[in-house]
Amino acid sequence: MAEAQHHILVVDDDDQVRRMLRRCFEDEGYRVSEATDQAGVNAALAGDIDLITLDLNLGGTDGLTIARAVRQSRDLPIIMITGKGDMIDRIVGLEIGADDYIAKPFHLREVLARVRSVLRRAGPRSERAPAVSAGTRIGFDGFALDVDRRELSGPDGAEIRITSGEFDLLVLFARHPHRVLSRDQIMDLLKGHDWAPNDRSIDNQIARLRKLIEADSDQPRLLKTVRGTGYSFTPKNLTP
Known part of the structure; x- marks a missing residue:
């Protein structure tokens, strides 16, 4: 029941x-x-x-x-x-x-x-966290995503170099915080973007994202692996 x-x-x-x-x-x-x-x-x-x-x-x-x-x-x-x-x-x-x-x-x-x-x-x-709307700017743990300009800034305000695929993936996670997304869900949600995601490419993009936003990419705090299920984005502070 x-x-x-x-x-x-x-x-x-x-x-x-x-x-x-x-x-x-x-x-x-x-x-x-x-x-x-x-x-x-x-x-x-x-x-x-x-x-x-x-x-x-x-x-x-x-x-x-x-x-x-x-x-x-x-x-x-x-x-x-x-x-x-x-x-x-x-x-x-x-x-x-x-x-x-x-x-x-x-x-x-x-x-x-x-x-x-x-x-x-x-x-x-x-x-559950409050939803993040499809706005033009998303902040999390000192980082800032400018969706219109497709830019990522770090806690020090400096722009971080990020590929188009990595950016799309990070925006996706930021709009679905504290929820486990399977690889299949991620691939469905990213269809129509300017890259063709697959299991391997998603894992590689996440590994690169961790190097950009994690203090220690080997022990991720923001972008966590949920074994056997997928990935979850778990920021402490998230603002639309």
Whole structure:
């Protein structure tokens, strides 16, 4: 059974799908709220939501717009559930910050497995950092990322030489702080950038990033390896 404190928001304009997911989640011990549009999501987010399942193709407001709005204010796990099979929609959803993606028709056991996995990666609610919006400047532990100028500055204010791939990867981690990202997630999120990431290239980029931002790259404090899972960016101070 799921831990009682986990609260899932089901966002879908199909009554049958919402009822099915509610029954499935409640049978596993989750608390469940429902919404069909942006207004419903905003009302629900005033509470203690732990995860959102979000239909990409809502009647009034599309799911991508809702996902963008959520990401600007909350570091909240999002699983997109949709009938669309277009890979472009999947990539855009992941770039916005969705944690997983399930296409309809789906099996409820698969949905539950993905919900459990995403909640495990997200960690306890008390440990989650506020979301970093898609702004032009991100600060962390004395460093500054200027997204528009594509520059990284160190605690002393001096510009640090960084490749395009390293910069894209660091921005990705800064916008998903204190969350474990697998290599597959990183590759999905970086598709469409000016480099073609793969397992090897990601590991190499992370090794080089550590030399730029860690006091001791052999004992990383900011960009940690989560054995068997992926990587997590864990700054003490993060400002959008």
